[in-house]
Amino acid sequence: MSLKEQTIQQIEQNNLKINPNYDQHFLVDEKAISELISAANITKKDIVLEIGSGTGNITKELAKYAQKVICVEVDSQFxxxxQTIPTANVIVIYDHAMDVLRKKAGNFNKIIANLPFSICESLLKHLIFAKYVELCVLIVPKSFAEKALQNPIFTAFLNINKLKDIAKESFYPLPDTTSVIISITHWSNYEEDNEDNKEYKKEAEGKNNEKDRAFLKRKLYMQEEKKLANGLREAIIDLYFMKYKKRLSKKDAKKIIDSFGLDVFLLETLIKDMPLEAYDKATEKVRI
Structure with missing residues (x-):
């Protein structure tokens, strides 16, 4: 009996109802499950959080490799x-995933999930500051993965890699779109990248480079209550100090901002109210 047939049988025998509000599409492709787990490089040192355990198809495989698996499932009917999974290293919590992430912060080091579409964006926002998560390997809709890879905030904080497409036929019930496996880690801090790195500093001096832009975007995001002009000024001062260990005056920082030719209205906009594309616009001409 195939995994798909087993899953359907379990659902029918237990009189379970698929809830469309929870984006329930269970992974029933053994090869895809193997690829998902392989990408996470799980060892007996890892405590893994699985979001959306459902019928336990992924859980049973995770339990073979991890020290502990903490499953989060919003639908208690499962x-x-x-309860039939005979593994001592599996804990199941019936609650909303985002609530558990906040409550259990630091109690796990990896996240593996066939992720419900409804929480994809919320999870990535959470990961921005969840430095204790060493690696996150997710199955998400392909459209979301493409959107995330174009998001200037997500890509400034997170190293997102698309690993493999997963066909719709790998799920039950059949989803509307193709899915992909993605991996997510945190970019190292600018100061970690460049501590005593004289070669990089010499190469990057006065140039527009991606590390500088990512640094500025991170700093802007963490000053969302400020106007762009003020937040960008502080970010440039911090960047200058990181690169040269010298203080840049506010006056000189303003001169640099003036050279960007940014719209006055945009500069007076609160960072939290800016459209996403403004992060790229505000940093694309930086050369420090």
Missing amino acids: KQIM
Whole structure:
């Protein structure tokens, strides 16, 4: 009996109802499950959080490799199935994933999930500051992955890699779109990248480079209550100090901003109210 047939049988025997509000599309392709877990490079040192355990198809495989698996499932009707998984290293929590992420912060080091579309964006926003998460390997809709890779905030904080397409036929029930496996790690801090790195500093001096732009975007995002003009000024001062260990005056920082030729209205806009594309616009001409 195939994994798909087993899953359907479990659902029918337990009189379970697929809830469309929870984006329930269970992974029933053994090869895809193997690829998902392989990408996470799990060892017996890892404590893994699985979001959306459902019928436990991924859980059972995770339990073979991890020290502990903490499963989060919002739909308690699956308790009947999860109770049959004979593994001592699996804990199941029936709650909303984002609530558990906040409560259990630091209690796990990897996240693996066939992620419900409804929380894709919320999870990535959470990961921005969740430095304790060493690696996140997710199955998400292909459209979301492409959107995330174009998001200037996500890509400034997170190293997002698309690993493999997953066909719709790998799921039950069948989703509307193709999915992909993505991996997510945190970019190292600018100061970690460039501590005593004289070669990089010499090469980057006066040039527009991606590390500088990412640094500025991170600093802007963390000053969202400020106007862009003020937040950008402080970010440039910080960047200058990181690169040269010298203080740049506010006056000189303003001269640099003036050279960008940014719209006055944009400069007076609160960072939290800026459109995403403004992060690229505000940093594209930086040369320090």
